[in-house]
Amino acid sequence: MTTVMPSLPEQGAPDESSLEQKETAGLSQGQIVRRRFFRHKGAVASLIVLAFVMILSISSIGWGFIPGWYKWGYNEVLRGYQTGQPTLQVWPFSSSFQWGAHPFGLDRLGIDWFAAVMRGVQQTAVVIVVMGILSTAIGVTLGALAGYFGGWVDSVLMRFTDLILTLPTILITAVLGFVFGVRGIWPVAFALGLLSWTGLARLVRGEFLSLREREFVDAARVAGASNPRIIFKHILPNTVGVIVVNVTLLMAGGILVEAALSFLGFGIQFPDVSLGSLISENATSFNTRPWLFLWPGIFIIVIALCINFIGDGLRDAFDPRQKRIPKSKDLRSSREEKSKAAEGA
Amino acid sequence: MLTFIVRRIIASLFIVIGASFIAFVLVANAGDPLARAAQSQDPTVRAQLTRSITESLNLDQNVVVRFFLWLKGVGGCFVGKCDFGKTIQGGDVTDNLGTYLLVSLRLVLAATVLALVIGVAIGIITAIKQYSGFDYAVTFMVFLFFSLPTFWLGIILKDLVAIKFNNFLNLPGGPTFSATWFIIMSVFFGLLTFSILSGTLLRKLAISLAVALGVFLIAFYISETHWLLNPSLGLPVIIVLSALIACGVTTLTAGLKNRRALLSALITAGIGCALWYPLQIFFHDGMSFGKLMLLLLIALVVGIVVGILVGGDDRSLNARTGAFTALGVAIIIFVDRMMRAWSTYSSLLNGRPLRTQGQVTPNLQGDFWITTTDVLVHLFLPTITLMVISLATHSRYARASMLEVLNQDYIRTARAKGLTERTVIMRHAFRNALIPITTIIAFDVAGLVGGAVVTESVYQYRAMGQMFQQGLLQVDPNPVMAFFLVNAVLVVLMNLVADLAYAALDPRIRVTSS
Numbered sequence: 001m002t003t004v005m006p007s008l009p010e011q012g013a014p015d016e017s018s019l020e021q022k023e024t025a026g027l028s029q030g031q032i033v034r035r036r037f038f039r040h041k042g043a044v045a046s047l048i049v050l051a052f053v054m055i056l057s058i059s060s061i062g063w064g065f066i067p068g069w070y071k072w073g074y075n076e077v078l079r080g081y082q083t084g085q086p087t088l089q090v091w092p093f094s095s096s097f098q099w100g101a102h103p104f105g106l107d108r109l110g111i112d113w114f115a116a117v118m119r120g121v122q123q124t125a126v127v128i129v130v131m132g133i134l135s136t137a138i139g140v141t142l143g144a145l146a147g148y149f150g151g152w153v154d155s156v157l158m159r160f161t162d163l164i165l166t167l168p169t170i171l172i173t174a175v176l177g178f179v180f181g182v183r184g185i186w187p188v189a190f191a192l193g194l195l196s197w198t199g200l201a202r203l204v205r206g207e208f209l210s211l212r213e214r215e216f217v218d219a220a221r222v223a224g225a226s227n228p229r230i231i232f233k234h235i236l237p238n239t240v241g242v243i244v245v246n247v248t249l250l251m252a253g254g255i256l257v258e259a260a261l262s263f264l265g266f267g268i269q270f271p272d273v274s275l276g277s278l279i280s281e282n283a284t285s286f287n288t289r290p291w292l293f294l295w296p297g298i299f300i301i302v303i304a305l306c307i308n309f310i311g312d313g314l315r316d317a318f319d320p321r322q323k324r325i326p327k328s329k330d331l332r333s334s335r336e337e338k339s340k341a342a343e344g345a
Numbered sequence: 346m347l348t349f350i351v352r353r354i355i356a357s358l359f360i361v362i363g364a365s366f367i368a369f370v371l372v373a374n375a376g377d378p379l380a381r382a383a384q385s386q387d388p389t390v391r392a393q394l395t396r397s398i399t400e401s402l403n404l405d406q407n408v409v410v411r412f413f414l415w416l417k418g419v420g421g422c423f424v425g426k427c428d429f430g431k432t433i434q435g436g437d438v439t440d441n442l443g444t445y446l447l448v449s450l451r452l453v454l455a456a457t458v459l460a461l462v463i464g465v466a467i468g469i470i471t472a473i474k475q476y477s478g479f480d481y482a483v484t485f486m487v488f489l490f491f492s493l494p495t496f497w498l499g500i501i502l503k504d505l506v507a508i509k510f511n512n513f514l515n516l517p518g519g520p521t522f523s524a525t526w527f528i529i530m531s532v533f534f535g536l537l538t539f540s541i542l543s544g545t546l547l548r549k550l551a552i553s554l555a556v557a558l559g560v561f562l563i564a565f566y567i568s569e570t571h572w573l574l575n576p577s578l579g580l581p582v583i584i585v586l587s588a589l590i591a592c593g594v595t596t597l598t599a600g601l602k603n604r605r606a607l608l609s610a611l612i613t614a615g616i617g618c619a620l621w622y623p624l625q626i627f628f629h630d631g632m633s634f635g636k637l638m639l640l641l642l643i644a645l646v647v648g649i650v651v652g653i654l655v656g657g658d659d660r661s662l663n664a665r666t667g668a669f670t671a672l673g674v675a676i677i678i679f680v681d682r683m684m685r686a687w688s689t690y691s692s693l694l695n696g697r698p699l700r701t702q703g704q705v706t707p708n709l710q711g712d713f714w715i716t717t718t719d720v721l722v723h724l725f726l727p728t729i730t731l732m733v734i735s736l737a738t739h740s741r742y743a744r745a746s747m748l749e750v751l752n753q754d755y756i757r758t759a760r761a762k763g764l765t766e767r768t769v770i771m772r773h774a775f776r777n778a779l780i781p782i783t784t785i786i787a788f789d790v791a792g793l794v795g796g797a798v799v800t801e802s803v804y805q806y807r808a809m810g811q812m813f814q815q816g817l818l819q820v821d822p823n824p825v826m827a828f829f830l831v832n833a834v835l836v837v838l839m840n841l842v843a844d845l846a847y848a849a850l851d852p853r854i855r856v857t858s859s
Contacts, residue, residue, distance in 0.1 A: 042485075159360055162840060166364040166833035167371075170798070171825070174817050175375045252492065259494040260799045264814055279497060286504045297497045304492030312488070 033241075036317035043313020046306035053303060057121035060114070072102075072112035074119035075271070086113070086291045105291045107282070117295050120275040124303070127189045127258055127274060128251045134193025136247050139200030140236075146201070147208025148231055158205070165198045169257060173266045184272040188261060192254055200246050207239040241318025248311035252304045259300060275300045350845070357837040361830070362416070368829045369412045369822075376820035378402060378433055401431045402822065415823075419830060429830075430823035432816075438823045441812060446831065448704055449808040453797055455724060456731035457789060464736045465782060468743025469775060470541060472751060479540035483740070490737035499730045499803035503701040507726060511697040519571040522564060530564050531557040575688040578681040580621060587614035590673035598666045600767050605657035610670040612655070613648045617674035621681075628682050632713035637679070644675040683721070686714035690722075701726055702805045727804045731797060735789060742785050747778040780850045787843035791836045 027035070038044055062068030072078065087100020104113035146157040169191060176187035211217065212235065220234050259276025261267030268277045275296045282292035382394035398404065403411050418428030429438035471480045514520050522530075535557030542549045567573065578586070591610035592601065599606035624640075648671030652664030691698040693709065700706060704723050709716065750756065751774055759773045760766075798810030805811075809828055816824035 159356055162357075162837060163360050163364045163367070165840075166360070166829075166836050167368060168813075168829065168832065170814070170817065171368060171371055171375070171829070175371045178375050256492070256494050260496060263494075263496045263799060264802060265818060276494070279494070283496065283500055286500055293497075293500070297494065300494055300497070301489070301492050305488055308488045308491050 033317045037313050040309075040313035040316050042309045043316075046309035046313075049302065050306040050310070053121060053299070053306075054125065057118040057125075061118045063122055070115060070118070072115045074111065074115040074273075076111065076115070078106065078110045078112060086295075104295045105289070107289070107292050108285070113292060113295060116273065116278060117275070117299055120273050120278045120296055121299055121303070123185050123268070123272065123274045124255060124258065124276070124300075127185050127192070127268075128254045130186075130189035131192040131196065131254045132247050132251045134190065135197035135200060135250060136243065138194070139197030140204050140243060142197070143201035143204025144208055144231055144236065147205035148212055148227070148235070150209070154205070157201075161198050161201050164195060167195060169195050170261060170264060170266050173261055177266065183267065183269040185268055185274060188258060188268050188274075192257060196250055196254065196257075200243065200250065203242055203246055204239055207242055208235060211235045211238055241314075245311055245315045245318060248307060248314055252307035252311060255300060255304045255307075275303075350841075353841050353844075357841060360837055361833050364833050365416070365826070365830060366412055368833075369415065369826060370408055372817075372822045372825050372829075373408050373411070375817065378404065378820045378822060380820060381433065397435070398433050401435065402433070415826065429827040432824055433819065433821045438827050441824065442827050442831070445807065445809045445812050448806065449797060449801075449810070451720075452704075452724065452727055452801070452806060452808060453731065456728045457735065459728070460732045460735040460739055461786065461789075463732075464739025465743045465779075467736075468740040468745075469747050469770075469778070471740070472744045472747035472778075473770065474541070474543075475748065477540060479537075482540070487737045487740055490733050493733065495730060495734060495799045496803050498733065499726075499800060502726050502730060503803065507699045507701045510699050514573060514691070514698070515696050520568070520573045521571070522568045527561055527564055527568075531561040534560040574691070576684040578677070578684065580618070583621060583677055583681060584618050586677050587618050587670075587674045590614065590677070591670050594669045594673065595666055596767075597771060598669065599659075599662055600765065603662075605655050606652075606659075606663050606666045609648075609652040609655040609663040609667045613651045613667045613670045614674055616647060616651070617644070617671065617678065621678055624678060625682070628714075630712070641672075641675055644671040647671055682714060683718055686711075686718045690715050690718045698722060699725070704806050704808075723804075727797075727800050727806060730800050730803070739782070739785065739789075743778065743782055746781045747774060750774045750778045753777075780847070783846045783850060784843045787839045787846065791839035 057063075058066060058068075060068050060070040061074055086103060086105035087098065088103035089098040089100070102112050102114065104117060107113055107116065142157050142161065146154040172191040172195060173183070173188055176191055177183040180187055217230060217234060220230050225234070255275070258267055258274060259279060262269070262274065262276035263280035263283065267280070268274045270277070270281065278296040279293060279300070282289070282296075286293045378398060379395055382391060382398055385391045385394060403414055406414070415430060418430060421428050427439050429442060432438055432441075467483060471483050474480050535553045538556040539549055539553040542552055588611070591607070591614040595601055595603070595607045595610045601607060645668050648667035648669070649664040650667075652662075652667035653660050655663050655667075657663060687698070689711070693711065693715070694700070694706065700719075700723050704720070705716075706719050706723075709719055711719075756769060756774055759769045764773075797806075797808065798814060800806070801808050801810040802814060809831065812824045813828035816822070816828070
């Protein structure tokens with residue numbers, strides 16, 4: 001911090017706003033956002049955990065042309081290991097750490113459960129990424145059009161949003177599954193993406209409604225900018241924060257919706273797997289083989305939790321209204337700095 | 346305002362009809378209703394089944410024609426003659442809808458109210474204690490709840506918690522806690538109190554220790570007397586709890602320094618305790634749900650009357666305090682009576698009282714209290730499952746909205762003019778923080794019926810969600826459409842209510858008729 005602080009005569013509590021200005025002086029918007037994000041310890045830790053889970057799942061059983069280091073495949077049926085007990089031993093439950101031949105055990109057919117869960121992680125990731133892209137595209141487009149043009153465009157688009165809001169996701173997946181004859185990951189991903197943009201569209205519309213009244217939009221219009229240019233170059237960059245935060249939280253919710261669909265019998269079904277379908281297929285074997293039920297569940301919770309925390313960190317980083325109340329430590333150090341400056345003067 | 350409402354209602358009507366049409370076409374394409382009939386072996390039976398299903402669902406007509414036939418039946422609701430059609434088994438969907446809707450509401454009502462009250466309370470406390478240990482712990486818990494798949498939690502509760510609890514009740518030495526549990530419980534409640542309290546370190550430590558000791562003693566008593574097998578409160582405990590409620594309510598509404606408010610709360614609590622014994626006789630036979638509600642109403646009226654009679658400068662404040670106290674005391678007396686039915690109920694079910702399937706025990710013989718216990722026990726785990734998820738949402742919203750209000754200038758003004766912290770929080774901040782929360786409540790009510798599909802499936806509750814799921818699985822269009830219509834009407838209606846409530850509560854927002 002090389003900014004020169006004006007030394008105030010009194011030694012009282014420093015002004016909160018001056019502290020904030022000092023933190024952001026001389027930084028670009030991107031730098032400020034990145035700094036605020038990395039200050040959110042939960043979000044950073046979640047980012048690391050999420051990256052670890054994804055790398056683990058891709059490197060262990062491989063993905064596409066990437067070869068994996070794990071010895072069993074997710075569709076390899078193994079015989080001769082009857083009970084299927086997990087061989088993983090971790091500290092609080094046993095004295096030593098041991099990986100073993102089948103860390104998460106085997107299922108009834110004899111498929112290695114670690115490989116299956118890793119496959120589930122990959123497929124779930126594909127589902128929520130497809131869903132995120134689809135709902136962002138639809139939600140942002142409709143929200144921007146409704147908010148920017150207003151009038152009858154707004155009315156029609158918002159009533160259409162209301163209409164979509166009433167359609168249950170189960171119905172759409174049931175229809176898509178019946179029409180395509182399979183219930184793989186794609187129908188589910190498309191159904192989720194086609195239905196989950198409503199909240200985003202409303203938020204983007206709200207942002208556009210307030211932003212289009214601002215001076216910089218008038219300035220752009222006076223300078224002769226076309227409507228598409230104003231929408232994409234001038235207003236949309238200002239709504240990135242809202243969009244990023246909400247898409248993140250939408251994706252965290254999408255994992256749970258996908259799992260619920262599988263449980264009700266309308267989601268992804270064998271031979272395609274996802275974390276949700278792995279749990280729901282083994283929901284009845286909770287008392288006999290609990291690991292089949294617990295491990296995919298733990299991975300769902302970890303992934304959803306990480307994405308939620310990342311979303312929270314992004315919200316803190318993007319939203320200028322979320323003013324961080326300075327901790328007493330910060331105030332004290334700033335006060336000391338000031339008194340030093342006063343002494344030096 | 347009126348034109349706005351009328352326009353929105355007309356628009357909503359068209360939305361519902363349009364959405365129903367889309368849904369109807371989708372359902373028609375979700376499978377073949379005749380597939381099941383085609384599987385039967387006997388050709389004459391097959392032909393007969395196919396004919397009867399085709400006839401009752403008008404399958405020989407075009408989809409659009411079928412939609413309008415369906416719409417005509419449903420439109421009869423406006424003149425009191427609903428007709429939602431028939432299931433493929435020939436049952437009447439309209440009748441089913443009535444029963445299932447009631448069961449659904451019963452399931453969802455308690456969860457919603459509890460989640461709302463607890464969630465908002467937690468949100469407010471975490472906002473006041475922002476960045477404290479309590480705030481961080483609660484934030485983590487809330488995010489964890491956000492990330493739990495509903496059915497995963499449901500199955501864990503059903504297959505682990507319920508079974509363990511029933512086993513615990515049937516331990517050979519009776520239900521007694523081990524030493525570890527005593528320590529865990531005392532330390533947990535002690536830490537909880539410590540993190541919520543404010544003030545000097547010594548005060549916080551003293552109160553937390555007292556709470557921890559109290560929890561230890563209560564747990565010891567429960568364990569030693571096998572209280573869980575035959576629980577009851579008894580008059581002394583009721584008196585102590587009522588006094589605590591009176592003081593607690595007064596602290597929140599008026600502050601303990603307001604002697605008149607405290608007096609009205611204490612008098613109300615006293616009346617409640619005095620009526621405990623006569624009420625037991627009244628409870629003994631011929632109880633019904635209607636009488637119970639009547640008693641609750643009487644209790645509220647008594648609270649209000651006491652508040653007004655005590656008088657003073659602010660009668661409405663006293664009346665409010667009295668009414669809230671009356672509500673609390675009434676609930677305690679009700680719980681006490683329910684506890685007395687527990688032991689009989691438990692023995693009727695072979696000592697494994699925590700049920701996890703269905704909505705009532707079939708063929709259960711017993712009076713009002715036994716059957717009520719039965720319904721509540723069946724509601725217990727589903728309610729927790731439903732509650733945990735919406736609790737997380739509510740507390741998060743309440744926290745954000747409270748933080749926004751607390752940063753406003755008028756809060757600073759209120760503090761600067763020397764109001765007590767209680768007045769600032771309860772009167773200036775809390776009430777304004779509730780405005781955005783009303784919107785969430787409206788959406789929550791809209792999601793009520795549809796949101797419980799998974800929970801109903803886990804606990805095998807025969808209600809709306811099951812009707813929808815089974816209808817889709819068996820390719821039975823009419824039940825699916827009935828669910829869809831109820832859901833769509835609720836969603837659209839509650840959207841409208843949310844907008845109106847927001848405009849009514851917040852004068853800064855004005856509805857324009859666009």
